[in-house]
Amino acid sequence: MSAPSKQPVVDPVVVTAGTTCAEAIAQAGLPTSGPKAIVVVRDASGQLRDLDWAPSSDESVEPIAIDSPDGLNVLRHSAAHVLAQAVQDLFPEAKLGIGPPVENGFYYDFSVSKPFQPDDLEKIEKRMQEIVKSGQTFKRRRFEDLEAAKAELKDEPFKLELVDIKGDVDADVMEVGGGELTIYDNFDKDGKRCWGDLCRGPHLPSTRFIPAFKIMRSAAAYWRGSEKNPQLQRIYGTAWPSRDALKAYLQFLEEAAKRDHRKIGSDLDLFSFPDEIGSGLAVFHPKGGIIRRELENYSRKRHEEEGYQFVNSPHITKEQLFLTSGHLPYYKDTMFPPMQIEGAEYYLKPMNCPMHHLIYRARGRSYRELPLRLFEFGTVYRYEKSGVVHGLTRVRGLTMDDSHIYTTQEQMGDEIKFLLKFVLDLLADYGLSDFYLELSTRDDSPKFVGSEENWAEATAALERAATESGLELVPDPGGAAFYGPKISVQARDAIGRSWQMSTIQVDFNMPERFGLEYQAADGTRKRPALIHRALFGSIERFFGVLTEHYAGAFPAWLSPIQVVGIPIRTDHAPFLQSFVDRLRGQGIRAEVDESDDRMQKKIRTAQQQKIPFMVLAGDEDVSNGTVSFRYRDGSQRNGVSLDEAVEHVVEFVKSRANSGPSAA
Numbered sequence: 272m273s274a275p276s277k278q279p280v281v282d283p284v285v286v287t288a289g290t291t292c293a294e295a296i297a298q299a300g301l302p303t304s305g306p307k308a309i310v311v312v313r314d315a316s317g318q319l320r321d322l323d324w325a326p327s328s329d330e331s332v333e334p335i336a337i338d339s340p341d342g343l344n345v346l347r348h349s350a351a352h353v354l355a356q357a358v359q360d361l362f363p364e365a366k367l368g369i370g371p372p373v374e375n376g377f378y379y380d381f382s383v384s385k386p387f388q389p390d391d392l393e394k395i396e397k398r399m400q401e402i403v404k405s406g407q408t409f410k411r412r413r414f415e416d417l418e419a420a421k422a423e424l425k426d427e428p429f430k431l432e433l434v435d436i437k438g439d440v441d442a443d444v445m446e447v448g449g450g451e452l453t454i455y456d457n458f459d460k461d462g463k464r465c466w467g468d469l470c471r472g473p474h475l476p477s478t479r480f481i482p483a484f485k486i487m488r489s490a491a492a493y494w495r496g497s498e499k500n501p502q503l504q505r506i507y508g509t510a511w512p513s514r515d516a517l518k519a520y521l522q523f524l525e526e527a528a529k530r531d532h533r534k535i536g537s538d539l540d541l542f543s544f545p546d547e548i549g550s551g552l553a554v555f556h557p558k559g560g561i562i563r564r565e566l567e568n569y570s571r572k573r574h575e576e577e578g579y580q581f582v583n584s585p586h587i588t589k590e591q592l593f594l595t596s597g598h599l600p601y602y603k604d605t606m607f608p609p610m611q612i613e614g615a616e617y618y619l620k621p622m623n624c625p626m627h628h629l630i631y632r633a634r635g636r637s638y639r640e641l642p643l644r645l646f647e648f649g650t651v652y653r654y655e656k657s658g659v660v661h662g663l664t665r666v667r668g669l670t671m672d673d674s675h676i677y678t679t680q681e682q683m684g685d686e687i688k689f690l691l692k693f694v695l696d697l698l699a700d701y702g703l704s705d706f707y708l709e710l711s712t713r714d715d716s717p718k719f720v721g722s723e724e725n726w727a728e729a730t731a732a733l734e735r736a737a738t739e740s741g742l743e744l745v746p747d748p749g750g751a752a753f754y755g756p757k758i759s760v761q762a763r764d765a766i767g768r769s770w771q772m773s774t775i776q777v778d779f780n781m782p783e784r785f786g787l788e789y790q791a792a793d794g795t796r797k798r799p800a801l802i803h804r805a806l807f808g809s810i811e812r813f814f815g816v817l818t819e820h821y822a823g824a825f826p827a828w829l830s831p832i833q834v835v836g837i838p839i840r841t842d843h844a845p846f847l848q849s850f851v852d853r854l855r856g857q858g859i860r861a862e863v864d865e866s867d868d869r870m871q872k873k874i875r876t877a878q879q880q881k882i883p884f885m886v887l888a889g890d891e892d893v894s895n896g897t898v899s900f901r902y903r904d905g906s907q908r909n910g911v912s913l914d915e916a917v918e919h920v921v922e923f924v925k926s927r928a929n930s931g932p933s934a935a
Contacts, residue, residue: 283331292332293322293476301334306513309334310480311345311473321411321473337480338512347372349409349475350484350510355379356457356466357398367468368429368494368503375520376509380492383504387489396486403481407457407465409474414452429494430469483517484510526766532818533662539823539880542663551660551667553811558831561860563810565829567648570672570806573697579646579674584626586650590616595784596625605653623649623673624803628785631677636789641799642678642686649673663815670810677799684732686802687775691736694760694773694806701817702826702929705763707743710734711750718753721779729777730756754780764820776803824903826929827883833924834861835882837873839889846893847886850913857921874901883932884920906934
């Protein structure tokens, strides 16, 4: 979830014919060891090459450092090979699956007789350390043909399956499309082959270029991601270009674990996932319900101010609606199975947009009504695979803050600018303010619908809006949906993780499929332009993201309990209760802790519940008509008159400040 890293610009190096890239890099005086070492190069065609590659003619190459995005992928992919070698050294019966680099690390899948245990992982990591220290070299070798590959890989059934596929696979392994099928062998210092793996590469020059790694965990995984295939054991690891970088990453993981919204949600009694209801289906408890209500209410208020019109739609619909929209063929695998009712098939809706189009089409529309902004907090249902369901951030029942905006073609550009500013401002109101944008466009694939002219116009409008925002814009060529380009707002949280938030998406498909029209000023009938816009994505996911962003210490305006009165002795409780009653009269969520716990225990409980205002009162406060504040940051403010105390709390809560109250 980290933000994208840019590939550093390094001056090209000319590799003369018959000379290896390693020799050219050394002659150019570039680093050949350490956290900035050059580990691969990019040739003139854009292909990454090993350093022992020697071009047949002079060629200019781009040096790639180990700490660059491409360099990190090579490092982690090489570490995955070392992991696989270590596993087969210790568990000779293990059969190899795939072992790609992933964000911040790598994994490798194995077929073994029983799951790996923690002590197995310790032994594997120790064996990896031995392999790394031995300085084995990675060498690329090309198979002459498929039969030669099959003969060598006869004992590796999963690799044989990949050889048979002879095409693009979701793995780290093949280069069949270009006419080559390659393997990487590992050799020791005496030139003896130690191990090998079907792979297209490239790799580090040797295992000594893996300075810092750690095995993280193991888990079950289906071969090639399909539940119809055998279940394998996946080992995850992480690798970094220095020990300091590994240490920093592990510290980051510790902090992320403390912020895990699933744990905080349980500790603060916000939500749960009862087994009786089903996986990925959350229930919100009273305190979580308060936070959710505040999130939604503020969003409703801001949408109303900007001219949105609220609509509602049912949770199920006949099959034909999703055939008309075109969703059923594309999304059937992630939709819940149909229900047979009165001779028709009904589906739980996985998205709201088709129903909004029916609302638009329910009567004639004039250009004077446009832009028409429809908005709904609509609950939808998606059959996410059990392996990807994760707390509130990946659920099967989710409430989307869906908007569909219908405009004239001429209005589209200005509307996109308006939408982008609106979502950025609103996300900032919730405390997220560190953004970058991703622009997803079409490529040459035949899957995209709509004319090239419409695509060009919409893409240009999105790009103009993104550029004018002043935010970093990351291109995503080919990442658009089949029906139009989009901008995705990526927000960094308090510890630097990136989360996809709002999307603004142009759609050329739905107006045509649903026959949407409006009467233009000249009396002709025209198709409206359609923009899909989600602000939170889903309430559930946004709730989870904010919980982790604030580590459960929500701003006062979102906190389920905003004020807790803590009497020094039991007889001080009535005084605090009268103060709390005044706050409640001003709309503040306040209560008095009248439990039998001692005062210090009550303070610790309030701190654990992350309540913004703790208000204490003793004999002196009762006599003087004052209270004392204790804040979440540990600061205190004593002897505050009741009128001033009420004003202080009310003003702070209503300010919607996203920092905590303090005596400072």
